[in-house]
Amino acid sequence: MASNAPASRSDGLHYLSLRDAIAARITAGDLKPGDKLPSERRLQEDLGVARGTVREGLFQLEAEGVIYRRDRSGWYVSPPPVVYDPTRWEGFMSYVEAQGRIPATETIAANEVAADPLLADVFSRPPGAPLYVIRRRRYVDGRAVLVERLVVDAALAPDLLRFSFDQSLTSILKTEYGITVARNQVSMQPCALTGFEAEALRVKSGLPGLAVQRRSYDAQGRVVEYDHEHWRHDSVRISVDTRVR
Amino acid sequence: MASNAPASRSDGLHYLSLRDAIAARITAGDLKPGDKLPSERRLQEDLGVARGTVREGLFQLEAEGVIYRRDRSGWYVSPPPVVYDPTRWEGFMSYVEAQGRIPATETIAANEVAADPLLADVFSRPPGAPLYVIRRRRYVDGRAVLVERLVVDAALAPDLLRFSFDQSLTSILKTEYGITVARNQVSMQPCALTGFEAEALRVKSGLPGLAVQRRSYDAQGRVVEYDHEHWRHDSVRISVDTRVR
DNA sequence: AGCCGTCTCTGGTCTGGACCAAATATCTAG
């Protein structure tokens, strides 16, 4: 036998020892963002613990955002998060690039729908009024980090669907329709990525996430954009700067 | 045997079936916020699956914020989250009460410390300058939902420690020192509650949380409060309203 | 070079144990 001494931690929990061991390799620079960790069965042998215990330790690091998994491929060291200010009228492509990362956008669907009572209320329009619903998936450095559902009032942006949404919607609304935003109402809540979101981001159901909801109003107080974003928990940091009212 | 038919779900995963079964009981009102779930071993028998599978299903619901655990006591249905606007200069006691919930605050520690280089930079003061550091735990309806570390410049609020911090710090700074806030710089990030925070909130290490950092400035641009909050993920929804700059 | 199978490796799910420590309920003595 070779090395066989788990529980090198004060509290003596094996999975936290494994957590510490891997965390140490990462902070030491032995493992860098994007690097692949040894397989679970490899760690199991190396550390002399059961696979379930190995996974428990990996789950800890995943919860902390230190590592992430690619389904049935392996565990990888997480890249740093991007900083996002949802109150700014600045596009994803723009601020991600400004942080030295490579943004990408993929349009999953773009449809015209009739407003249901809920959406009608948000847009202060009668039920049945035409709206555009756009679903997109966004990437940073090739990794899917969020899915979003955008709703725009068709009356404010007629024939919006003729544009490509793989670029910035911000600039389309501004350049093509002269729409500018005067006020943002943003709400955020920790969530779990499940069902559709989990599939779209190719993560295991239950991974922590951050749900961001934004209503953008123009100077006349009309809702020009109603947005729901679901971010991976390890990929985003929100930053907001405000004068006190 | 009695009921014995797991995997009633389209994807046929036992733990998701269990998730759905319990979620259904909650949405149906059969289980209400604060109610205790049957024990893991009870569910194991009722549903005819291994205990590990039961736990996997419970973890799903925990990640979604639907249920929570009290260590070695049991699983309980979560109450709704409180809504919090960190850009407002309004105290915890005030906005929690306004939402029909019962707030409580417990001061864990209150000390005067010498500014380390990091804090000195934040407060634009020389290293070693006196600062007050306050640690508090906050409750909603008797459940600990966040721990925070507050830092205040001793030069701006001399002899601050003679006050009790079980009430609102907001009103102390305003009433006793005439300090008002003109600007807030807030950043938020999904995190895992580990180590100190997990112990303080009595949650299992690795539970998802939300880390909120706030710098409050007065009209002269001085930092009057530097705050780090760690919230349970299932207890908070952030809401921010801003005019676009 | 490029396509398409096959084969291996990886994490995902599940079983059925076991023992522990903290929380809780219960009982008992004062």
Add this chain to the structure above:
DNA sequence: CTAGATATTTGGTCCAGACCAGAGACGGCT
């Protein structure tokens, strides 16, 4: 009735297996 000791229940940790499905590598065919 109360306080303290005791027994039970509960989740927390860990083990050693098993099988599956998707990802990725490899090799052969066109």
